[in-house]
Amino acid sequence: MAMPDRETFRGLTRQGNVIPVWIDLPAHGESPVSLFQRLDAGDTVFLLESAEGDGEWAAHSFIGVNPWxxxxxxxxxxxxxxAEGTRAVQANSLDSLHEILRAYVPIHFDGLPRFAGGAVGYFSYDTARLLEHLPEIAADEDAIPDALWMLPGEMVIFDNRAQRVMLMHLARVAVGDDPDTVYALAEDRLGKLHALITSPVSPKNSVGAPGAATLDFRANFTRADFELAVESVQEHIRAGDIFQMVLSQRFTVETDAEPFDVYQALRAINPSPYLYYLRFPEITIIGSSPELLLRLEGRRLTVRPIAGTRPRGATATEDRALEASLRADPKEIAEHVMLIDLGRNDVGRVAEIGSVRLEDRMVVERYSHVMHLVSSVTGTLAMGLDAIDAFRATFPAGTLTGAPKIRAMELIERFEPVRRGLYGGSVGYFSFNGDADLAIAIRSLSVRNGTVTFQAGAGIVYDSIPLREYEETLHKASALRRAIEVAHSGTVA
Incomplete structure (x- = not known):
């Protein structure tokens, strides 16, 4: 039976205009991936997953379909x-999304997962041009949308721990709507979802034949040119212009691999706290980001800068030695401290006075292939402000720009040959209830017309060694490259 029942639903229509209606089912051996493949309908869908530091899956995975x-x-x-069609206006995308979200008054139910409806999508790095006046030097080569967001009409929420599945319809109630008619539509849509996930037909296997040609990965920097760019950035550091800057390079490759195969390979190779597959008509976004841009839960705002990386050791002894090396590395420590200060400044712009706290300082977090130095900065969001305001204050992340942030962004425009597009942007959700959870778009790629684009960077400081910074970008891009190779070969498990 659907929850809430029809009589309760009638009463709730007087309190809000978007009401979740759901049914709860056993998973019967399904997984988020297999459910997504069963429900893979339309050109605008998403799958959000999360792997925790110990390799276990987080509590819930979210699938969204049928956006309204x-x-x-x-x-x-x-x-x-x-439903009214397509219309285009000259506007600021942040303001437009803000206006859309504010039009909905959600009904809250205790016990539902933390995301139960809202907007899912991305802002590109170049959204920063809405927030700061930046020079226009780098070529706009990729020309992807600056923002793409969907409001799903239905969601499938997979409880990884209880092995249960929640099918949810987001019922919208406009002035003059008959509650019984709206509820009947919800029951009908849930029934169709239920039929899809319980069909005896095996889920579609997207893995195709091996790619016809050898992959040709191309970078927009040669090694020599990247090292020269590092040295040029260091001249600005020595002159006192900046303290640090993230310099990145872009990779492109053509493949006929299915994008969802790339996602499956990436989640196996590089499980991370933020795993996402977002398909839009224009482009598909795939990522396995380890890094939070911002999380807003109630009034509690959190940012978690990551700076400092070592590979995992082959043995426990080697792993501990690598951790000790990371903790003792003066370059990594200095870079991290600068980014903690940036995080404090960003949170302080929208937090209540005196509420900003450094809750964790340079904690080592371990993932499947790497370990990172991570800190947590929190604050209480000031009254009268919301998640979009928090985004404006924290975007783009200092860990992807440098310090001071604005001057570093100006120099990025000068030293990187093309605009960043997705890289350094943000992927995640803004909930109808006011919460938000947004990752930094790193370890991420876009797929459009068979061309895959991805990017990786390194933090340049006073004593950086240019060759090592170049090699760091290759290391950070390696999981993405491997996922593409696996999908292209047709060997996704």
Missing amino acids: LVLSARGGLVTITD
Whole structure:
């Protein structure tokens, strides 16, 4: 039976205009991936997953289908597609998404997962141009949308621990709507979802034949040019212009591999706290980011800068030695301290006075292939502000720009040959209830018309060794490259 029942639903329509209606089922051996493959309908869908530091899956995975609204932005043009059609206006994408979210008054139910409806999508790094006046030097080569967001009409929420599945319809109630009619539609949509996930037909296997050609990965820097760029950045550091800057390079490759195969390979190779597969008509976004941009739960705002990396050791003894090396590395420590200060400044812009705290300082977090130095900065969001305001204050992350942030961004425009696009942007959700959870778009790629694009960077400081910084970008890009190779070969498990 659907929850809430029809009579309760009628009463709730007087309190809000978006009401989750759901049924709860046993998983019967399904996984988030197999459910996604069963429900793989339409060109605008998403899958959000999370692997915790110990390799275990986080509590819930989220699948979204049948969006009732999609927002796309490019430059100053925002396009909205919904039941009324498609319309384009000259607008700021942040303002437009803000306005859309504020139109909904959700009904809250105790016991539901932390995300139960809202907007899922991404902002590109170049959204920063809405927040700061930046020079226009780098080529706009990729030309992907600056923002793409969907509001799903239905979600499938997989409880990884209880092995249960929640099918959810987001019922919208407009003025004058008959509650019984709206509820009947919810029951109908849930029934169709239920039929799809319980069908005896095996889920579609997207893995195709091996790719016809050898992959040709291309970078937009040669090693020599990257090292020269590092040295040029260091001249600005020595002159006192900046303290640190993240310099990145872009990789592209053509493949006929299915994008979802790339996602499956990536989640196996590089499980991370933020795993995402977002398919839009224009582009598919795939990622396994380890790093939070911001999380807002109630009024509690959190940012978690990551700076400092070592590979995992082959043995426990080697692992401990690598941790000790990381903790004792003056370059890594100095870079991390600068980014803690940036995080404090960003949170302080929107937090209540006196509420900003450093809760964790340079904790070593271990993942499947690497360990990182991580700190947590928290604050209480000031009254009158919301998640979009918090985003404006913290975006882009200092860990992807450098310090001071604005001057570093100006120099990025000068030293990187093309605009960043997805890299250094943000992927995640803004919930109808006001919460938000957004990852930094690193270890991420975009797929469009068979071309895969991804990027990786290194933090340049006073005593950086140019060759090592170049090699760091290759190391950070290696999991993405391997995932593409596996998918292209047709060997996804």
